[in-house]
Amino acid sequence: MTLLRHEASTSRVEALAASDPFVVEIDALQYETLSEGPCITAVRELRTVRTGSLGGEKMWPRFGPRVGRLGVHSALSLPLKLPGKVVGAINAYAREKDAFHETAAEFGEAFAQPAAVALHNAHVLAEALRLTETLQTALARRPVIDQAIGVLRARSGLTADEAFDRLREISHREHIKVVDVARQVVDSAVGRARDQHLPSTGSDDAAE
């Protein structure tokens, strides 16, 4: 049994879970080596695919005999469907011929419906978490970059876009992250300002 995730935008299929390492080999053969097989047909045609004699299957003239020689003769591929798209597939393989009856496909389809929803929800959550992390990182970096842009504009009269381009140029040239360049610009400006405005010890004494 393998569970695959299908990326509709790129047509990429990724095997993410398998009940036995042996079936991973079959899926690799199907997706990476031959680009044909029951699961590919199931995903492309949005239908359950069931076969009981892979070795003699004319639909997959390269995949069938190869897997048949491995001693696997039956396959049941169930697309994980949501309205308008396929989010993955469940594949079951068996060594014996005609292992999966029509009713096995019906049970598989009944299970595939909630499985598709669960998989889609997990994918949406993973994407949301990734986006949140990216935005949090951007938010944390933004203030110091804005401050550096202000410093550069005050020094040279650049526009905000020109100042940001200047930061990026330095980042590229020095192989330093933009946020680190910005931090250096701000720290340098603050350091100079403090040096200029520090009251001297002598004048303080005199004032007292």
Add this chain to the structure above:
Amino acid sequence: MDEAGQRWSQADEANLRGSITDLASLVTGHWGLEGLMEQIAQYAVRAIPAPRAWA
């Protein structure tokens, strides 16, 4: 499945119902994407009536 392989036994149906119930009770965020897929694969093994020799 019965001897003819054409009808489901009560045990088969109970397995399917159990798998779907377990699937519904999974907490997506707890398992993560890959962990959840492994769980789904395990439940699918139980949901689909097993032939004599799974690969």
